[in-house]
Amino acid sequence: MDKRGWYTEEWAGAGAAISLKVTEKVHDEQSPYQRIEIYETETFGTLMTLDGLVMVTDRDNFIYHEMMSHPALFTHHKPRRVLIIGGGDCGTLREVLRHDAILEVDQVEIDERVTRVSEQFFPELCSANADPRARLHFADGIQWTKESSPGHYDVIIVDSTDPVGPAAGLFSASFYADCYRALNAGGILVGQSESPLFHADLIKGMHGGLRGANFLDIATLFFPQCTYPSGWWSATMAAKDRALSNFREEDVENRRFPTRYYNHGIHHGALAVPEFLFKTLM
Ligand code: AG3
Numbered sequence: 001m002d003k004r005g006w007y008t009e010e011w012a013g014a015g016a017a018i019s020l021k022v023t024e025k026v027h028d029e030q031s032p033y034q035r036i037e038i039y040e041t042e043t044f045g046t047l048m049t050l051d052g053l054v055m056v057t058d059r060d061n062f063i064y065h066e067m068m069s070h071p072a073l074f075t076h077h078k079p080r081r082v083l084i085i086g087g088g089d090c091g092t093l094r095e096v097l098r099h100d101a102i103l104e105v106d107q108v109e110i111d112e113r114v115t116r117v118s119e120q121f122f123p124e125l126c127s128a129n130a131d132p133r134a135r136l137h138f139a140d141g142i143q144w145t146k147e148s149s150p151g152h153y154d155v156i157i158v159d160s161t162d163p164v165g166p167a168a169g170l171f172s173a174s175f176y177a178d179c180y181r182a183l184n185a186g187g188i189l190v191g192q193s194e195s196p197l198f199h200a201d202l203i204k205g206m207h208g209g210l211r212g213a214n215f216l217d218i219a220t221l222f223f224p225q226c227t228y229p230s231g232w233w234s235a236t237m238a239a240k241d242r243a244l245s246n247f248r249e250e251d252v253e254n255r256r257f258p259t260r261y262y263n264h265g266i267h268h269g270a271l272a273v274p275e276f277l278f279k280t281l282m
Contacts, residue, residue, distance in 0.1 A: 001025065007039055007047065009054050011229040014198055018054065018227055020044050027121065031113035033166065038121045044227065046121050048089065050114070050161060054227045056089050056122065064192075065125075066262040067223045067270065068235055069095035072155050072190040074267065075237070075247040079154040082106070083182070085141030085170065087159035088114030091125040093134060096157070098257040104133050106153075110166060112138040142169045148182040156183060158191035163202065171206060176213035176238075183240050189215070193236040195229045196222055196277060203234060204280045210238040219244040220281060221270040223261070245271065 001007045001022055010017040020041045027038035039047045045058025069092055073079050080103045082096050088109035096105055109115055115136065119126045128134060137144070145156070156179050160167040169175055170191065179189045189210070193203050203220055210218045215238035225233035237244050252264040273281055 001039070007041070007049070009049070009052060009229075011198065014229065016230075018229075018231075020047060020057070020227070022047075027117060029113065029117070031111050033111040033113075036111075036113055036117050038117065047227075048118070048121065051165075053162065055161070056091065056118075056125070057227050058122070058124075060226055061089075061091050061125070062259075063223055063261045064225050064228075064233065065091040065095050066259050067221055068092050068157055068159055068190065068192060070252075070259065070262045071221055071235075071247065071267050071270065072157065072188045072237055073099050074252050075239070075242075075244055076154055076188050077186060077248070080104075081153045081155075081184075083108065083145070083148070083153045083156045085145070085156070085158045085160065086110075086167070087157070089118040089122055089125050090115060090129055091122070092157055092159045094125060094128040097128040097131050097133060098255075100256075102133055104135060106135050106137060106144075108137045108139050108141040108144045110138070110140055142175055142178075145175065145178040145182050148178075150181050151184040151187075153182050154184055154187055156187070156189045158189070160192060162194065171202070171209070173209045173212055176209050176215070179238075180213045180215060180240065185241060187240045188237055188244075189239075190235055190237045193220060193234045195232055196220075196234050196274065197230040197232050199229075200277060200280055203236060203277070206236050207281055210236070213238075215239060216241050217244045219271055220273070220277075222272070222274065223266075223270055
C-alpha cells in the first residue's frame with residue numbers, strides 16, 4: 001500500500017498492475033504458508049491478498065466463483081460427490097452446495113488460516129460452511145487426490161492460486177493423472193487457468209497435460225475478472241468420457257437458486273474460443 005492509500009498488485013513481467021483505493025488495512029498475518037492480508041477498499045468492499053496477490057474482493061468474486069462451479073456441475077449429468085482443492089475462502093464451496101443433487105463436498109485447503117480469516121472477513125462466502133454436506137479438511141490437496149479411492153468423485157474443482165510455490169503441483173501431469181483416477185465415469189475436472197492474454201502458454205500446457213492424462217475432451221471457459229491479471233480470466237474443464245459442449249441447459253434455465261453472472265447464454269459464450277487462441281487450443 002502506498003502513502004496515498006492505494007493497494008497495488010504489479011503483474012510480474014506484464015508492465016501493468018491493478019490498484020484499489022484502500023480505506024483501512026484490517027488484518028495482516030504470516031501463516032505457516034503465506035502472508036494473509038485483508039483491506040477495506042473504497043469501492044470493491046473487502047479485499048484479501050495472499051503473498052501480495054489479489055485473491056478475492058467482495059465486488060467481483062461472484063464471477064469467478066460461479067464460473068468455477070456451475071459450468072462443470074451443469075455439464076455433469078448428476079454430480080453427487082465433489083472435491084474442491086484450495087478454495088479456502090469458501091466462495092466456490094457455497095456455489096457448489098446450491099446444487100440439490102450434491103451429497104458431499106470434500107474441500108481440501110492447505111492453509112487453515114485462509115478459511116478462518118475468511119470466516120471473519122467474508123462471512124457471506126462462508127455462509128454454507130455449516131451445511132452438513134460440507135467437509136472441510138486442512139491438508140495437501142495433491143496428497144489427498146493421490147490417496148482418494150478410484151472413481152470416488154464426480155467433479156473435482158481446483159480453486160488454486162497462481163502456479164508458483166505450493167500450487168505449482170496442481171498444474172502437473174502426475175496430478176492430472178491422479179484426478180483422472182479419482183473421478184468416476186462421467187467425471188469432470190475444472191481448474192482455474194489464469195489469464196488468456198498473459199498466460200496462453202500455461203493454458204496450452206494444461207490442455208496438453210490433460211490430454212496426456214487420458215481425458216477425452218478439454219475446454220476452456222473465458223470470463224472477465226477485473227481484479228486479476230489483465231482483467232480477463234479462464235477455467236479449464238476436462239471430461240473423462242464425454243463432450244463438454246453439451247450441458248443440462250434446461251436445468252440451468254429452471255435452477256432454483258440465484259446467480260449473478262452465470263446463465264445458459266453465458267455458459268455457451270464462455271466456451272467460445274477467441275480467434276488468437278484457436279490454433280493453440282484446438
Ligand atoms: N484463485 C485464483 C487466484 C489467482 C489470482 N492471481 C493473481 N492475483 N495474481 C482465487 C481463489 C478464489 N477462491
